[in-house]
Amino acid sequence: MTFRVSTRFGLGFVRNVAVGVVLTLGPNAGAMAQSTPMPTAKPSNAAEKAEPVPAKTLFAAEKLPSLGKAMAIGYYPRGCLQGGVALPETGPTWQVMRISRNRMWGHPSLVQFLEKFAPLAARATGWHGVLIGDMAQPRGGPLPFGHLSHQIGLDVDIWFMPMPGHVLSDADREKISAIDLVSKDRLHVNPQTWQPQADVAFIRTAAEQPEVERVLVNAAIKKEICRMQGDKHPAWMDKLRPWYGHNDHIHVRLRCPPDSPSCRKQPPVPNDAGCGKALDYWFSDRVLHPKIKPRDPNAKPPRQITLADLPPACKTVLDEPPRLPGDN
Numbered sequence: 001m002t003f004r005v006s007t008r009f010g011l012g013f014v015r016n017v018a019v020g021v022v023l024t025l026g027p028n029a030g031a032m033a034q035s036t037p038m039p040t041a042k043p044s045n046a047a048e049k050a051e052p053v054p055a056k057t058l059f060a061a062e063k064l065p066s067l068g069k070a071m072a073i074g075y076y077p078r079g080c081l082q083g084g085v086a087l088p089e090t091g092p093t094w095q096v097m098r099i100s101r102n103r104m105w106g107h108p109s110l111v112q113f114l115e116k117f118a119p120l121a122a123r124a125t126g127w128h129g130v131l132i133g134d135m136a137q138p139r140g141g142p143l144p145f146g147h148l149s150h151q152i153g154l155d156v157d158i159w160f161m162p163m164p165g166h167v168l169s170d171a172d173r174e175k176i177s178a179i180d181l182v183s184k185d186r187l188h189v190n191p192q193t194w195q196p197q198a199d200v201a202f203i204r205t206a207a208e209q210p211e212v213e214r215v216l217v218n219a220a221i222k223k224e225i226c227r228m229q230g231d232k233h234p235a236w237m238d239k240l241r242p243w244y245g246h247n248d249h250i251h252v253r254l255r256c257p258p259d260s261p262s263c264r265k266q267p268p269v270p271n272d273a274g275c276g277k278a279l280d281y282w283f284s285d286r287v288l289h290p291k292i293k294p295r296d297p298n299a300k301p302p303r304q305i306t307l308a309d310l311p312p313a314c315k316t317v318l319d320e321p322p323r324l325p326g327d328n
């Protein structure tokens with residue numbers, strides 16, 4: 001197992017260096033190498049106007065974490081991660097899915113949370129364990145696809161699907177999909193897939209952990225749990241918030257850890273179970289059947305998030321040398 005992991009990191013590192021060189025030299029590197037030296041150092045118009053490289057491209061190119069001390073920097077959807085650590089791909093009660101994405105990184109508090117949560121969830125649900133979806137990239141930052149948040153190493157997706165009793169192959173971890181618990185019309189849970197006892201135990205176990213700031217689920221799941229609770233409003237229900245998607249996984253978000261002074265807190269969840277009327281918005285026409293305007297082909301493409309949009313410390317995180325496997 002260790003060999004496999006370091007092989008991956010090794011390959012990743014080589015790739016990373018190559019990308020770094022291309023980015024450093026920039027688009028004019030080839031032209032400059034071929035022609036006679038430029039008469040002046042004045043940048044060309046084209047270089048002045050060139051769009052900066054999107055931050056997601058820079059962060060996705062980093063295959064290893066930065067060497068600095070562990071710190072979540074910025075806000076969940078606008079920041080980065082220094083000194084990230086990886087969750088082992090296979091544990092006694094968890095397995096990481098979609099390994100090829102290299103998103104099994106987090107602040108150490110996220111890895112510790114998962115190592116604690118996985119056995120608790122296994123016991124509460126009767127499952128062999130849990131399947132872990134995306135966490136963060138090695139240095140956090142914006143992702144090229146899939147999420148707006150997951151940028152500072154404190155977010156994790158955990159699948160609605162029991163871990164099988166055997167170790168999944170890498171190929172299976174790419175192929176298998178999580179179980180969708182929501183009906184086609186998105187108004188209810190799907191009675192074919194919803195397992196009231198195990199699924200609620202899974203969600204509740206996550207929401208009950210003190211370091212968990214909130215747990216995002218599809219509104220149909222929240223509505224069903226509200227119905228099951230009746231008049232009871234246990235404290236963990238406050239942390240369970242409806243969000244788009246999240247019909248086949250929960251999204252667990254941890255609080256800012258004490259070692260991360262520049263981690264920006266999210267406003268606390270309201271002291272309210274958020275059932276009844278509070279859920280109406282999520283079942284409104286504009287959420288269930290959003291009108292998608294055809295894109296104007298002449299419109300300017302949306303502006304990409306660049307390094308300048310992130311906290312300044314994120315530039316340092318990108319510039320730091322990598323922590324190689326085996327370094328401490």
Ligand SMILES: [Zn+2]
Nearest residue numbers: 156157250251
């Ligand atoms: Zn998520």
